[in-house]
Amino acid sequence: MSQLNEAAIRDVVSEVLAQLQSKGSIGMPTIQTRPGKHGVFDDADQAVAAARSGFEQLQKKGWAARTTIVNLVKKMCVDSAERWGDIEYNETKIGRRAHKPLKLQGVQNVLGPEFLVPQGMSGDFGITMDEAAPWGVIVGVTPLTHSVPTIAGNIINMVAAGNSVVFNPHPGGAAVAALAINEINEAIKAEIGISNLVCTIEKPTLDSFNSLCSHEDVDLLCITGGPGVVDAAMKTGKRAICAGPGNPPVVVDDCNALDFDRVARDIITGGGFDNNLLCIAEKQIIAVADSYQKTLDAMVRQGAVLLNAQQLEAIKKEVFDFKDGVGCGSPVLNRKWVGANPDALARIAGLNIDSSVEMLIAETDANDPFVQEEQMMPLLPIVRANDFSQALSIAKQSEHGDKHSAMIHSMNVERLTQMGQEMDTTIYVKNGPCVAGLGMGGEGFISYSIATTTGEGITTPRTFTRYRRCTLVNNLNIVR
Incomplete structure (x- = not known):
């Protein structure tokens, strides 16, 4: 068969198929x-x-x-x-x-x-x-x-x-x-x-x-x-x-050997990146005993803005919807404020801050909506724990068993190991920002799909x- 005849046949077949499709005779998209x-x-x-x-x-x-x-x-x-x-x-x-x-x-x-x-x-x-x-x-x-x-x-x-x-x-x-x-x-x-x-x-x-x-x-x-x-x-x-989903906690151990300014920089680097949109990002800080005030002071030194109780409450009323009033019922996140800049959140409370600020922080208890909900905003709650055992308990409860991500800052090898075993998360970062778990500042590789629910992990x-x-x-x- 000549090439000309082959081409002619192909043209005829293509035309017939096109006509059949246009008439609905075959289901080929x-x-x-x-x-x-x-x-x-x-x-x-x-x-x-x-x-x-x-x-x-x-x-x-x-x-x-x-x-x-x-x-x-x-x-x-x-x-x-x-x-x-x-x-x-x-x-x-x-x-x-x-x-x-x-x-x-x-x-x-x-x-x-x-x-x-x-x-x-x-x-x-x-x-x-x-x-x-x-x-x-x-x-x-x-x-x-x-x-x-x-x-x-x-x-x-x-x-x-x-x-x-x-x-x-x-x-x-x-x-x-x-x-x-x-x-x-x-x-x-x-x-x-x-x-x-x-x-x-x-x-x-x-x-x-x-x-x-x-x-x-x-x-x-x-x-x-x-x-x-x-x-x-x-x-x-x-x-x-x-x-x-995830709600990653970061625990700061009571340890004199820690460089608290580095701890604060790491938390701001991870929790403040893209206004806390990363699923692996630090969402709540649990600081043990004396490390609480040291962490708070270091966060401020590194550029975070500390909110008072009234300012936090004003923001909370805006970014969460409560069925029975603030502090009652089940809080529902107002998606309007997801990924908002810190200065935009601060303005809710009548506070004017520079647009370069990467993080707001606020003192809360363990039951606060900012601790319990994956808020995805650059406003990190900090919770005081009396000892490491209590800190680990708060961290595990607030993560809700999603087995997504967790961070810790400590020089105690036994505690580093204990938290890793207790949390059993897909990503666990020790003495670094959350992003180190995806090879940014730590060893490894990156993926934007982290299969926590079905267990494949970082894809x-x-x-x-x-x-x-x-x-x-x-x-x-x-x-x-």
Whole structure:
């Protein structure tokens, strides 16, 4: 058959298929790449069909393509950090503008294909190889707090593992998500010729979430969000990797050997970063005996602003809704103030402070809503404990068994060990800011999806693989 005839046949087949689709005779969704919306779709069926095609294209390109894409996404996050960060801040209106680019630059430290090392066994009966295989199409749900950083980190981990992904981002950060995903797809297409490897729903809703999670061609779910969306994902019947809520405490031990100014700097660095939006961030301080006043004084020396009781009460009335009045009933966080700047919170209480201030602190008891709720604001309560045993009890209770993150400052090895065992959190940082647990100021690597609920921990490419085994009996074994 001549090449001309082959081309003619292909044209005829394409035209027939298009006509059948337009008449509703077959259920094949049309995959389109619209200018400025490469990988951006209106509904779940189109997005999943496109991502399935992207996955199949990646399979044909092999491991080299995965490495190329990972390096490309990392470079784009660095090169576009300021622009994407500004766009995200302008859309979401939460956090600290200056910290948005830093989160994108941190994506450089997300693990890639190099983390997927196959394991081989050789013995008297032959050889066996265990290797990490992709799942296929993954659905990713991302939070308002870190829209593009979470998406970019997920892309690196998931594509490194050989998958494609469809995102259902938080509606409040969907526009910047679509913009970044379009640009990433365009760069991937230009570099290696793959289309729609990364897809998103342009206007995500609860309906689009449900449609994606129940779609027969979706192989795996990755959920980064609050308890509601995590619970919903775990009821779908699909395998779900879930990063749930946390309320991380930091304990300051009564120890003369501690440098309390360093302790204060660490707490402000972690708890004040992006106005406390990090899920791993210090949310409440529990200081033991004499360390209480030393910590309080050091926090002020390092730039934190100490609120008095009246100022705290005024802020509390605004940022929490109480069913039966302040201090009664179940407090509900007013989302308007999530990620607000310290100076904006201070103005609620009639206090004018400089916009450069990174942290407010206030003396409270252990039952205060700022201790018990994951408030995600740069206002840290500090609670006095009579001894280390009481401090550990308060820390464990306030973390609510989420097993997310906890921090401690101490020079007592026995106490460092005891808290780690008692808290049993996914991330445990000793004598450093919370961000050290993600390789920023500490050893390790970063990911913006920390699967606490389902136990995978800090996600890596391996998280998004399924292990398979290949065994050859009695041959190719050269070991005697």
